[in-house]
Amino acid sequence: MRIDVLTLFPEALEPYFGASIIGRAQAAGVVTIRCTDIRAFAPGRHKKVDDRPFGGGPGMVMMCPPVFDAVEHVEREDLTPATRVLLTPQGELFNQEIARQLAQESRLLLICGHYEGFDERIRLGLQPRELSIGDYVVSGGEPAAMVVVDAVVRLLPGALGDEESTENESFSEGLLEYPQYTRPREYRGMPVPEIVLSGDHARIERWRKVQALKRTRKRRPDLYRKIIEAQPDLLRLVEGA
Numbered sequence: 645m646r647i648d649v650l651t652l653f654p655e656a657l658e659p660y661f662g663a664s665i666i667g668r669a670q671a672a673g674v675v676t677i678r679c680t681d682i683r684a685f686a687p688g689r690h691k692k693v694d695d696r697p698f699g700g701g702p703g704m705v706m707m708c709p710p711v712f713d714a715v716e717h718v719e720r721e722d723l724t725p726a727t728r729v730l731l732t733p734q735g736e737l738f739n740q741e742i743a744r745q746l747a748q749e750s751r752l753l754l755i756c757g758h759y760e761g762f763d764e765r766i767r768l769g770l771q772p773r774e775l776s777i778g779d780y781v782v783s784g785g786e787p788a789a790m791v792v793v794d795a796v797v798r799l800l801p802g803a804l805g806d807e808e809s810t811e812n813e814s815f816s817e818g819l820l821e822y823p824q825y826t827r828p829r830e831y832r833g834m835p836v837p838e839i840v841l842s843g844d845h846a847r848i849e850r851w852r853k854v855q856a857l858k859r860t861r862k863r864r865p866d867l868y869r870k871i872i873e874a875q876p877d878l879l880r881l882v883e884g885a
Contacts, residue, residue, distance in 0.1 A: 645749070645800060647677045648718045648726065649789050650711070651756040652693065654679035656786050666794060669803040677793065678718075682706075685713040694759050703760030711755065711766050718753065726753035728772035729792070731785035732761065735774030738792060742775065746792070747799040754792060756785030818871045820860045822852040853878075854885040 649657060661667065661677045669675045683691045687709070694704035719726055727749045736742070746752060755772065767774070777788045797803050825836040839851050857878060861868040872879050 645675045645747075645797075646722060646724065646726075646751045647675060647793055647796075648751075648753045649677065649679045649756065649793070650682050650714050650718065650754065651679055651784075651786055651789065652682055652758050653756075653784070653786055654681050657789060660790050661793065665803060666797050669797050669800065672802060674800050674802045675797050680714055680718050682710050682714045685717065686710040697760070701760075705760050706757060706762050706766070708763045708765050708769070711762070712769065715753065715755070715770060722751065724751045726751045728770055729754045730762070730767065730770070730772035730774045731756055731776075731788040731792070732774050733776050733779075733781060734761075735776040737779075738775045738777050738788075738795075740795070743792070743795040743799060746796045752796070754785075754789050756789050758784040817856075818867055818874075819856040820863060820867070822855040822859070850881075854881060857882045858885075 651657060657679050661679070662670070666675075666677070670677060683693055686693045686707075692707075693710045694706050697703070697705045715728070727746070729746070729752060731754060755766075755770075775788070775792065777791045782788070823837075825840055829836050829841070837851075839847055842848065857868070857871075860871070861882070
């Protein structure tokens, strides 16, 4: 997979993309990530990428020409069609299912906003998929780009050492992850549950499923309701535990 990220601050993204799982995935040839500075496509000595909004109002708005020119330039570098993604608080809420969908694409092109947002014609002309990482405000699209890229890359075959690890993570089945333990067996009066040490894998798996359900019911009742509606048999599993 190739992922292009258009941003005003490539220096903020490149260190993250070069580290940990994403860095290893790039080194292994699983994914190629390139950050392109939108400002390089702005005209004039001052490389202006924003201007005041028509009609008045606070802040500045990102202008069309640099964004369109950056997108078109980057897309010409590779004949593989790119799925365009606009990172904006007005987009659909990013989740694990969307990460899975994006992981099936051959190429992604993420566009990071800044200032008060984008000229509306960027949305209309480029027709991107619009994504938000949550109902809060950050200074630009760069944090969102890191979240989306991280979530997508770890789903790519070969990105993780243990291919089963993504299957048991939070949200992989719509549930929060069950409690995890490692050495020592007891720490400051807190022992590891005996069932985890039993060696009975069937009982352990059942216990983990129940714990995941209980944790989801307590912390994310919205998710719990959805999973129970889809799989009502799980309700008996929780009640019988």
